[in-house]
Amino acid sequence: MATNGTADILSSAYLAVEYVDAVLPENPFQPSLKHAWGYMMDNYTKFQIATWGSLIVHEFIYFLFCLPGFLFQFMPFMQKYKIQQDRPETWEKQWRCFKMLLFNHFCIQLPLICGTYYFTEFFNIPYDWDSMPRWPFVLAQCFGCAVVEDTWHYFLHRALHHRKVYKYIHKVHHEFTAPFGMQAEYAHPAETLILGAGFFIGIMLFCNHVFFLWAWVSFRLLETIDVHSGYDIPWNPLHLIPFYAGTRFHDFHHMNFVGNYASTFTWWDKLLKTDNQYNKHMEKLGDKKEQ
Template identity: 30%
Template sequence: MEALWSRAVGSVSPGIVELVGTSLVQILSFWVPSLVYLTLDSVAPKFANKYKIQPAPKQPSKAEIWHCAEVVVGNQALTAIIKVAELSALYALGIGSFYRVDKQLPSLAEIIRDFTLCVLGAEIIFYYGHRLLHHPRFYSRIHKKHHQFTAPIAPTAQYSHPLEHILSNVIPLALPPQILQCHIITFWLFLGCALFETVTVHSGFDFFSGCVRMHDLHHEKFSINYGSLGFLDLAHGTFAMNIKPKKKLAGQSP
């Protein structure tokens, strides 16, 4: 594998390696599972109903799903334009990439170490950035767009205002590995896992004993479960897995 990787890296510039590899990771980790989740109701309805969180009346229409896909493609095109501009500037400065793109593959110990640090760094950036977007000054102008889907579907993971897409979707995943100067392979592994995770928690299907329900509740109640891992929500008192309905007062109509 290292010999194959060495030949591939040696034949093209680091910027091309990063651009092509990251694009492939985006397709395989975001769009492929999104399409699987979106077609699950038609392909395996009994299986889908077993794990579906929100009832049918709350599900978005086909027109809303197409609109979601158009917004997501637009956001990803914006990301691609920024990435090309970034790589062009780095090339002009004689820097290949913010990541390590060398002929030697990273060791397993290095991958585990950097992957873990990236996960923790991304969670910290995402949690506090997400809470900031829920501030009244920013919510109505920016973050409300993402919350238009109270019963989210997989592609809504990146259905957002362009500014939120950069601040909340791109920076938390790009900044930690760039600061650590991770090997590009480690970055791709981290990015792939992160994209698959966010698609899954927005899918509307809970296959993992409550993990998806946690974020689904955020879309339903807005003021809980801001993070992905839960430890910052626990620390700040914003964690919840089940919301009990309020007790009705005597004489109150149903």
């Protein structure tokens, strides 16, 4: 019966997205996107699109989303949003992070990206404009992927914190106790593979177009760079996502090492009570403000 229940929920969710799709206006970027997509399809092979296209999307989006957080350190009026005020970013840390990132991106992630073409061929994932899902579906699928990834991340991340394995792998990601955006993918190569697997499960479940793959990469990068940014900005639009954990939540994990293991949402930590220390910390902060 549980299967029927899940099927009912999924079909209701699908109907809701269809309704939203019918009511909302056309995407204003549609004509230019269609033109650009047509140009890409006419001039490049599927292999080039899947491999080099995915690499460019990943690199471009990563550094583009890191840029605002990077610039905030030079803006005095943004300093009131910095969470760990006593630990500013340093050039030395950022340079070290940048070098490790390039190694990770080109020596670990690029070989994985090279598998994209074979994945799309094996599962008959379309590339053409006409099969592209409409944007409300893309958003809903990204949300679905985030739920799956968050679950994987919670349990595997928590396991990586076990005292017997922590020092071998996850310690690298915790090298900086006050995170900054670029540090999002600063990790041991084994961690890139272990936690990165959660990213691929969603793709296996939801991928129906190569465009969706890039949308999900962008969504995931936006989220992980945001939670590592070190700045808690009240008007951050990502806070509109239901149950979104946010920067303060993950920043606390880097400061405290214990608790707040989830990547995107708050529900697993709440359910398994691994957000207790965080809640106490937030209460204390609230008390200080009132005094």
